[in-house]
Amino acid sequence: MIPLEKTNNFLVPNGTFWVELIAFAIMFYILAKYIVPPINRAMTARQDAIRKQFTDLDQAKADAQSAEEEFRAQIADARHEAARIREEAREQGAAIIAEMREQAQAEASRIVEHAHSQLEADRQQAVTSLRAEVGSLATDLAGRIVGEALEDQARQSRVVDRFLADLEAQESAQEPVK
Template identity: 55%
Template sequence: MMMSLLADAGPQNPLLPDTSELIIGLLCFLIVFGVLGKKLLPNIQKTLEERHDAIEGGLERAASAQAEANRTLEEYKAQLAEARHEAARITEHAREQGSAIIAEMREEGQRQRESIVAAGHAQIEADRRQVTTVLRQDVGRIATDLAGRVVGESLEDSARQSRIVDRFLDELDAQAVRAEAAGAQGAAK
């Protein structure tokens, strides 16, 4: 039947479809478009919104992580600066302690040196006194022997002998002091 209708209509233009086919095609298109609009479009819209939320949430999380990283970095920088300051303070304190210890050791060395020098001077003075005493005795004995030989008699009286020797040595000391004073005046000129 359809064929007979087509044959009765005459020559047909291949570019223009039949009106009934056009209406049926349009109705099918609208039904398919409606079904797709009702079923598929909400799912697509939902997926796009989820992607949008995921992207926006990821950006927010990234911004939050970046801010946290910046805060942590600033904290580390502050701690590092504090540690450097503390290290400088400790170094300076150690330097001061070292200087104080060196000064203390120098003072102790100076005290020990002065003590040793004083002990040396005291020992020298004691030795000088002892040598002077021994020399006085020896010189006195020799002088007495010589005087006894010159006079021809023995000068055994020890008190007299001691006075003579002391007077002789005192005269020698006075002459030595005068000679030193004259030498010092000559050197000063």
């Protein structure tokens, strides 16, 4: 058993002081050299990592914002494009309708024209045949009534022409009135 020393003022240091001083110095040296620096390094490293994460976050936020803006711009572009195409289609439709209407109009007027000329030709034909038949018929009738045979061809045609001329003159005189 370790003997207890009875006569010792505990406020006065003894040889233990030097042992304790050396022990503390050794512990301090080891802590200061091997333990504290890595802790400091780790703390700064973690701070750096956190700071980096913050900047990364900001960067990502900015990226997302710009992407959203781009997206909005593209949407707006697409809307514009769609509106433009619709407008174009409407214009094209109107143009087609106008063209078709014009064509139809032209066709109609062509048909009308054709009908007019047909009519004119028919009339001309009718006039020609009339002139041929009405002459002989009229002279026949006139000959019978007058008793004078109008065999003479020359005279006959002269009479007919005069009659027709009279008729035409009458017609043209009446025309403005109509």
